Amino acid sequence: MGSYLARRLMIAIPSLLGISFILFVVLALAPGDPFGDIASNPNVPPEVRLALRAKFGMDDPVLVRYAHWLVAMAHGDWGFSFASRIDVSTLILQRVPTTIYVIGSSQVLALLVALPIGIYAATRPYSVFDQIANTFAFMGFSLPTFFTGLLLILIFSIKLHWLPFVYQADLPGSGLEWVWGNIKQAIMPVTVLGLFQAASYTRYVRSAVLDVSRLDYVTTARAKGLAEKVVVLRHISRNALIPVVTMVALQMPAVFGGAIVTEQIFRVPGIGSLLISAMLANDTPVVMAVTFVFSCLVIFFNLIADLLYGWLDPRISFR
Amino acid sequence: MRPVVSPARETWRRFRRHRLAMIGLVILTLLVLGVVLGPLLWPVAINDIDFSATLSAPSWDHPFGADDLGQDLLARMIYGGRISLAVGFAAMLVSALLGVVVGSLAGMSRGMLDSFLMWVTDLFLSLPQLPLLLLFIYLFRDTLKAAFGLEGGVFVMIVTVIGGLRWMPVARLVRAQFLSLREKEFVEAARSQGATRMRQVVHHILPNALGPVIVAATMEVSFAIISESTLSFLGLGFPPDIPTWGRILFDANNYLDSAPHWALFPGAAIFLTVLSINFIGDGLRDAFDPRRVI
Numbered sequence: 001m002g003s004y005l006a007r008r009l010m011i012a013i014p015s016l017l018g019i020s021f022i023l024f025v026v027l028a029l030a031p032g033d034p035f036g037d038i039a040s041n042p043n044v045p046p047e048v049r050l051a052l053r054a055k056f057g058m059d060d061p062v063l064v065r066y067a068h069w070l071v072a073m074a075h076g077d078w079g080f081s082f083a084s085r086i087d088v089s090t091l092i093l094q095r096v097p098t099t100i101y102v103i104g105s106s107q108v109l110a111l112l113v114a115l116p117i118g119i120y121a122a123t124r125p126y127s128v129f130d131q132i133a134n135t136f137a138f139m140g141f142s143l144p145t146f147f148t149g150l151l152l153i154l155i156f157s158i159k160l161h162w163l164p165f166v167y168q169a170d171l172p173g174s175g176l177e178w179v180w181g182n183i184k185q186a187i188m189p190v191t192v193l194g195l196f197q198a199a200s201y202t203r204y205v206r207s208a209v210l211d212v213s214r215l216d217y218v219t220t221a222r223a224k225g226l227a228e229k230v231v232v233l234r235h236i237s238r239n240a241l242i243p244v245v246t247m248v249a250l251q252m253p254a255v256f257g258g259a260i261v262t263e264q265i266f267r268v269p270g271i272g273s274l275l276i277s278a279m280l281a282n283d284t285p286v287v288m289a290v291t292f293v294f295s296c297l298v299i300f301f302n303l304i305a306d307l308l309y310g311w312l313d314p315r316i317s318f319r
Numbered sequence: 320m321r322p323v324v325s326p327a328r329e330t331w332r333r334f335r336r337h338r339l340a341m342i343g344l345v346i347l348t349l350l351v352l353g354v355v356l357g358p359l360l361w362p363v364a365i366n367d368i369d370f371s372a373t374l375s376a377p378s379w380d381h382p383f384g385a386d387d388l389g390q391d392l393l394a395r396m397i398y399g400g401r402i403s404l405a406v407g408f409a410a411m412l413v414s415a416l417l418g419v420v421v422g423s424l425a426g427m428s429r430g431m432l433d434s435f436l437m438w439v440t441d442l443f444l445s446l447p448q449l450p451l452l453l454l455f456i457y458l459f460r461d462t463l464k465a466a467f468g469l470e471g472g473v474f475v476m477i478v479t480v481i482g483g484l485r486w487m488p489v490a491r492l493v494r495a496q497f498l499s500l501r502e503k504e505f506v507e508a509a510r511s512q513g514a515t516r517m518r519q520v521v522h523h524i525l526p527n528a529l530g531p532v533i534v535a536a537t538m539e540v541s542f543a544i545i546s547e548s549t550l551s552f553l554g555l556g557f558p559p560d561i562p563t564w565g566r567i568l569f570d571a572n573n574y575l576d577s578a579p580h581w582a583l584f585p586g587a588a589i590f591l592t593v594l595s596i597n598f599i600g601d602g603l604r605d606a607f608d609p610r611r612v613i
Contacts, residue, residue, distance in 0.1 A: 015441070015445060019442065019446060022446070023454075026451075026458065027458065135339070138339075138598065138601070139594060142541070142594035144545050144548060146552045146565075147589060150575060150582050150586065153575060154575055252445075253446060253447045254448070256449065256450065257449030257549070260449055260450065260453075261549055261552070261553070264553055275453065276453070276554075279457045287454060287457060290450065291450045294450045295446065298445050298447050302445060
């Protein structure tokens, strides 16, 4: 397992470098000069402007600038937010836990919905249950998260007054009341994101279980006289989970996209809403850093998926 | 003996058996006709300001109600639908074209180029798409506005960026098809008769690889429509005077309590369009799958 982990890390690092390079090149190609203000200011003599450009390495080749930027990022020097007047790294560290909390709970919810429904539907293919589940799954991933979010706000906050529609990170109160308040305000964002993911996961689970249940070893298990429940749960489901893990890992970029939207609708103070507000405020260092953090999170989750793989299918970690 | 039928007709016969896909096709056709012919049937300007109708609920004068400036929502939805659907189809074309080119290059070349292209494909698959889309728009909006005008600039940019970030599934599919097809006897026969590589690809391999590509491309349309609406919903897509469905939802966001119809109509339109396209894609998948008996 140790050497397997090391091998996966060796694959993850080049992709991280590749992604950071793409991000950097996009930024370098972008029009708009950080010294634009200085250039248009008549009080700054041109030689001072040129000296400043040279000092910050603006005229160096892209690869040299990329190397400088990478070293600074690795040292934790992520720049300074123009809008909030604090270090970008501090700002992001404040926001990341909320995002992880919302995304994590929604993924748990998605799997809790998708696994039982998908497995049950696949054990009775083309039955009424299967067809209803399939239709609902289609509707689920055709409903954009921003629309379901607005619908939930309309129903549960405006009409019924059950749930608050503004998320507060520093909720007042203490004890049970505080816990309940936190759960209450997380219900809608987590449901929106979780059900959207559950819809596509249900289809993956169903087709993976269908594929596995045709294999010979399943027939063997049945022929041995094992109870149907044991066959489905111990023999079929565990192996069917392997392709599901791949699909869940491939979905991570989409999950973060959904997180940006839900954070924006419910005003959850995570890095998604930070990205949008930074863009509206032209706060480039924050925009770059948040995009980079999103990429890191995607790769991190891919790594976790690889480890789960090794656990679900021991053959993989020995190869 | 069954009479000989062309592959297209056979696919259509199989497609018709999928009831939900046929319903989706009818709804999508109606929606497309609606946004194309709509201005003829409902000749109301999208920016007619009428303060007496501010936030009014659906009525005979305004079938879909009116927004905070009293502008007619039906007219705005028709106008916005044209842009949303156009973005969807154009972005699909971009991603399908890129995907076919990358996939065929990787599928035909063995060795270094293949591994490199697949590494790039995997890299792009692990890029966070929405943040990157937002980043591109944030950085390049002003330049493109200057080059193609306000509406055209945003359109060109959104289509290229969505298409440019979604070619990977098509590329992988095409490569997988090429790997198996290029070893088939009919391709070998063509090769032995001296067909150039280009001819093998264009005349023999590509037509046979098209089925799964069409299915994937259909799904790309719905993805692109959702992406465009998401961008406009976040206030970073089309500007306020171009009311795409996502943009109308964004504007309606603050009036949910007083004018819920304002948000419900565009939301339902996006949902119906995407749902129909997804069902059509599902029907096509079944129709193109030779293992499935229909």
